[in-house]
Amino acid sequence: MPLAEHLRELRNRLAKGMLAITIVAIAAAFYSEELMKFLASPVPRCPDGGLQSKGGECAVVAYTDLLSPFTTTVKVSVMAGVIIASPVWLYQLWAFIAPGLHKNERKYTYAFVAAAVPLFAGGAWLAYVIMPISMRVLLGITPDGSANILPMDKILDFTVRMVLVFGTAFELPLLLIMLNLTGMVTGKRMAGWWRGVVMGVFIFGAVATPTTDPFGMIALAGPIVVLYFIAVGFSLLNDKRRARRDPDAELDDDEASELDLTPEDIGDMEAVSAPKALPEQAGTGRADHRVNGFDDVT
Template sequence: MPLMDHLRELRNRLAKAIAAIVVVAVVAAFYSEQIMKFLSDPVPRCTGGLGEKTGGACAVIAYTDLLSPFTTTVKVSLLTGVIVSSPIWLYQLWAFIAPGLHKHERKYTYRFVAAAVPLFLGGAWLAYTIMPVSMKVLLGITPDGSANILPMDKILDFSVRMVLVFGLSFELPLLLVMINLVGMVSGKRMLGWWRIVVMAVFVFGAVATPTTDPVGMIALSGPIVLLYFIAVGFALVNDRRRARNDPGAELDDDEASPLDLTPEDIGGVERVGSPRALPGQTDRDRVNGYDDVT
């Protein structure tokens, strides 16, 4: 299509995606209280007084200014709209990109999405599962005589960041598999990186998790390391399959592939003895100085 038609299609796709997000956000506003309760459930609540029952490992959730209830409700509603309407706006994005892809590229895209969604959901579920433990660890170091008052918007930011960090981190092994499938990195080379990768993953887990406690670091780093070795195993199997189908696939550009010296029957040439004479020419006309046989 011409450029202007592409721009019009992009405008229409964006309009549909934004409309879906707005509609879901408006509906979510009526259930914002239940959504905020779900997001704040990992926080250990103080019962019977501020920090009296659990030795300081608890907190009171509060709104710190006059506009906090309104801004938090709007933020929760928009976040819910983006998440719940994701199938719609992702489809609009795919519908805009797909016509420019080849058939095999679409096939790989379907497989990538089919693997990426469960990995992200698994990371998000793990983040929500360990949040109560991480919060207890952090609140447990509160000095005696002090109380924890947590603003609701801070809890929302904390929960969203935990889910995004864990969900996106779980996509790392899938990225390694994809670059192996396109032939950029071999499984043997990926296996040789394991010491550096394990160290880097644990450093990343310590820095990226908002909790900055060992529980969150181990909970994030352990599954990623396991998924990394699973990706390496897949890459090794894929390299063996590729070597069987194409023995010279793993060679460098300046490395010669092995020659196949097995004798074969070729038309006009006998396996033993000298080749037959070339067929005689019917005329002596030459084209650009060469005869027919040449």
């Protein structure tokens, strides 16, 4: 299609995706109170909503300004709309891109999405599981004689950040597998990186997690390290499979393949049929030496 048709199709598919998000967000607004309770459930609440001054044993969830209830409700509704309507807008995005892909590229894309969705969901679930422990550790730093009043919008930002960090980090091994399938990196090279990768993952876990406790860092880095070694094992097996199918696939650009110089037994030379000779010319005259109007030499 011409460029104008592509832009028109992109506009229509974006409009369909935005319409689906808007409809779901409006529906989620009626359940915003339940959603906010679910997002704030990891916070250790003070009994009877009272404040304690014995340190960080508990906290009170509050709205700190006049517009905070409205803006928080809008944030929660839009977030629910984006998540729940994701099959619709992801399909629209895929329907726009898929016609330009080859068959094998579409196959790899299906496999990538099929693995990426449960990995992200697993990371999000792990983030939600460890959030109560992380919050207790953070609240435990509160000195005696002080109380904790947590704004609801800050809790929402903290929850979304934890989910995104954990979910995205769980996609790292899948990215390495995709690089191996495309031939950009080998399993042997990935295995040689394990010391630096383990150190880098723990540093990333310490920096990326909003908490300052070691539990959050270990909870994020530990599963990623395990998934990394699974990706290395898969890549090594894939390299062996590729080597069996194509022995020269792992050669460098400047490295020549090994030549097979073993002589072959061609058997009795007399049994080898000689090539057929050209048909004899019909005559000896110059005109008779022409074939289809051309000289026989030509």
